[in-house]
Amino acid sequence: MxxxxxxxxxxxxxxxxxxxxxxxxxxxxxxxxxxxxxxxxxxxxxxxxxxxxxxxxxxxxxxxAAGTPSTPEGPQGTTNANAAVSCTNSDEGTNSQKxxxxxxxxxxxxxxxxxxxxxxxxxxxxxxxxxxxxxxxxxxxxxxxxxxxxxxxxxxxxxxxxxxxxxxxxxxxxxxxxxxxxxxxVSKLDLTSNGTMNEEENPPKTGLLMIVLGVIFINGNCATEEEIWEVLNMMGVHAERKHFIYGDPKKVITEDLVQLKYLEYRQVANSDPPRYEFLWGPRAHVETSKMKVLEFLAKIYDTVPSAFPFWYEEALRDEEERAQARMAARARAAAMASARSRAVASARSRATASNFSQAK
Structure with a gap:
């Protein structure tokens, strides 16, 4: 060659x-x-x-609190204003690419x-x-x-x-x-309920859920949609943009996690135009706790939950209430077991007495 x-x-x-x-x-x-x-x-x-x-x-x-910025879409027009907007958007896109x-x-x-x-x-x-x-x-x-x-x-x-x-x-x-x-x-959620988030098929969304639960918690246990997206936007997660981990974040948060009962998504009372807010769903209350969520948020800041005393005290109260509820549940279970045991013993005693009577 x-x-x-x-x-x-x-x-x-x-x-x-x-x-x-x-x-x-x-x-x-x-x-x-x-x-x-x-x-x-x-x-x-x-x-x-x-x-x-x-x-x-x-x-x-x-x-x-700030809403997710949106870009209004209008019909394809021929006015100079529309052309100017188009040019501006084009310049912004170029700068963004750079x-x-x-x-x-x-x-x-x-x-x-x-x-x-x-x-x-x-x-x-x-x-x-x-x-x-x-x-x-x-x-x-x-x-x-x-x-x-x-x-x-x-x-x-x-x-x-x-x-x-x-x-x-x-x-x-x-x-x-x-x-x-x-x-x-190991998932940070205690996946003991029926159904899963199909984590075997898709990247786990537990991290996204924990962040949303944290935003809800630190906003008084109820966060508006704007408050949720304000935090997620700063983390590079946007409602109208596909995410390379979570896919369609808006669908995950407003549909998937709602259907799985990790989140509750409802319209704000008397809002016109309608606005929406998030709360913890019943499954979130079962599978995690305020303390676990606060620990997760604290790790993001490389600190400890007690560094945020307001929420830490609330999380401690929640832990105490959970402990009392568990004790009460165990006491009820023990009482029911004891009652069943007594009922079985009584039935056996009656059966023995009946057999003895027939034998005589």
Whole structure:
């Protein structure tokens, strides 16, 4: 083969390899962002959670409220005003694309500077795959297939990945066999009721649900639709935009989780035009608690629930009420069991007496 053609082939191969490397880094960045949905997404980009979400105040009334911005759609017109709007939107779209491109380039540079970041993202992807396939998770396989040459940083990588799994998907990584170093992913919800969220078929939506339940809790146990979307928008989740983890977030929140009775979605009384609000559904009250939700929110801010005294006190009262309800339920169950035992004993005594009488 002539030298000129060989040089061209080598140059083409180098370009292909460079493109493949860049694509791989971009895929890893996307996976890392997926894993860190709420504040973890910001952490993956090198930002602090407070730069994405407004810091908690001591009282829910201090939370800001703003609706989800919407873009009115009108008929295709020929007026200058419509043309001006079209041009403006086009310019904004171009600027947005430039910002996204710049952000993507920055993310790739961050990955190159912090190789652990990519390992965390890959491990999150691996853990989610194992969870969906219901396959066992072992340290040996994580070291072999994901961590590889960073074995000496295993504990750090695993810790960061488990935090992302918790915040994005509402899944806790627990070591179930310390001897063989086997792990399991456990939902933060106590899935004891009938029905599931089909987490085997789709990425778990528990993380999104926990965030919504948290917003409801900190807004006095009832949050308007605007308050919900204000927080979700700051986390990169928008009502009219498909999300790469949650799919159609609006459908998930207003339909799927409502049908599963995790959320209650109702019209605000006397609202005209109609407005809507969210409350905890009956299944949420059974499968989680205010304290668990507050612990989840506190982890987003890398703190403890007691750092928010107003909600912490309410969560403690809720825990006490739950404990009393459990004690009362156990007492009722014990009383019923005792009554059944006495009834059975009485029936046996009567039967014995009857048999004895017949024998005489």
């Amino acid at each position: 002539p030298r000129g053609q060989k040089s061209k082939l080598r140059a083409r191969e180098k370009r292909r390899q460079a493109h493949a490397e860049t694509q791989s880094l971009e895929d890893a960045q996307a996976t890392g962002a997926a894993a860190a949905a709420a504040a973890a997404t910001a952490a993956a980009a090198g930002e602090s959670p407070s730069s994405v979400c407004p810091p908690f105040e001591d009282r829910p009334q201090n939370m800001p 910002k996204e491109s710049s952000k993507s380039s920055k993310g790739i540079e961050d990955l190159r500077r912090d190789p652990l970041h990519m390992k965390v993202a890959l491990l999150v992807h691996y853990l989610l795959h194992k969870y969906q396939k219901k396959e066992p998770i072992t340290k040996s396989e994580m070291l072999k297939f994901v961590i590889r040459k960073y074995k000496y940083r295993f504990n750090e990588i695993l810790k960061r990945a488990s935090e992302h799994m918790e915040l994005a998907f509402g899944l806790d990584l627990k070591e179930v066999d310390p001897t063989r170093h086997c792990y399991a992913l």
